[in-house]
Amino acid sequence: MKVNVVKNVLKANDIVANENRNIFNKAAVLALNIISSPGSGKTTLLEKTIPALEKQKSIVIVGDLATTRDADRVSDIALQAIQINTGMSCHLYANQISESLKKLKLDEADYVFIENVGNLVCPGEFDLGENLKVVLLSVPEGDDKVAKYPTIFRVADVVLLTKSDLLGILDFDIQRVKDDIAKLNANVTFIEISSKTSSGMEEWIAWLKEKRGKSVGQQARFVTEE
């Protein structure tokens, strides 16, 4: 009984997620589901990423139990920023994204960054209709997290090792993390990045632009690049 209900919830979520994905594709935006533990640097990364995309425009949808803090932080630099308060829920649902889409100027945007609730488990199970999943792991969290939270790293399209400026200060074995990821997911891109020093930002921005180009393909509206 319980299992059936959980399956039904996931099935209903997947239906709405696919509708969202069709909307993203029609609007020629690349939608990214950004997932990490609390405090791994998701919002700080967006604060650096959005200006670095220059003429390409970003919409941000943020999920948090409470506050509008993270949407506020990016509201001046994003085309639009919307906060969803999840109350007791540890992840966003596709229908919350679907509701938000009605308020968004998707036709003017190139990227939709969906910053999920800080959680390394459930956001991996609930498809939001994104094109790609971005998983952040920060250096202070420790080099054992891939092995301990395998489900999320298995579905990641890119893993960003954030706060890489702390690599010299804290004990952290990068090779162990790379080896653990390789065992789970052969196709993932791994980027060391620091929002503080901007190390790795170029590689991340290039990855985004490449993925947007591929995903949007023929449907893409013309974007002027300087």
Add this chain to the structure above:
Amino acid sequence: MKVNVVKNVLKANDIVANENRNIFNKAAVLALNIISSPGSGKTTLLEKTIPALEKQKSIVIVGDLATTRDADRVSDIALQAIQINTGMSCHLYANQISESLKKLKLDEADYVFIENVGNLVCPGEFDLGENLKVVLLSVPEGDDKVAKYPTIFRVADVVLLTKSDLLGILDFDIQRVKDDIAKLNANVTFIEISSKTSSGMEEWIAWLKEKRGKSVGQQARFVTEE
């Protein structure tokens, strides 16, 4: 329908949790549910705490999606250490604890430390039968986490600000955290602690001993303190 099922799951969990609590109380152990984001230092704290309790004996029950790493880390210093692998679940359930209790020498122990899955949301909703909830927040996670994850801080009995040795290195406003906690929870104890430098350890150990004394009360077996 969905809401009813969720309520039923919580209700069933609460019944088992209360049975667990009765077992803990009869055995005169203090049971603590240790909750934090991934990588906030739960296991490292236990590695320091268990020896510091000297003649008082600890049992550790660890929840993780995968691996036995954390139980392995404390197996030499704890009276017993058991790992529960939760698979896809982002928190422990009371019935998982109930199953574990059958294998444990509770009559020889003074404390049962239940290290929950790294997650700042759902572990607060699922009572395991513990006497007290210990919530860890690490300095690298940032000083905005109490406002953004209020549900867990509302039910905490003690908040440990871990990795306090990084306070001089990272931007972190302790007063903001204290103010945010005070708005949610007037009765919580707040301790700054570093497993690296041992700063705050004495206060934490004293808190544990005091709570065990109060909780166990007349039922307590005689424990020799040097």
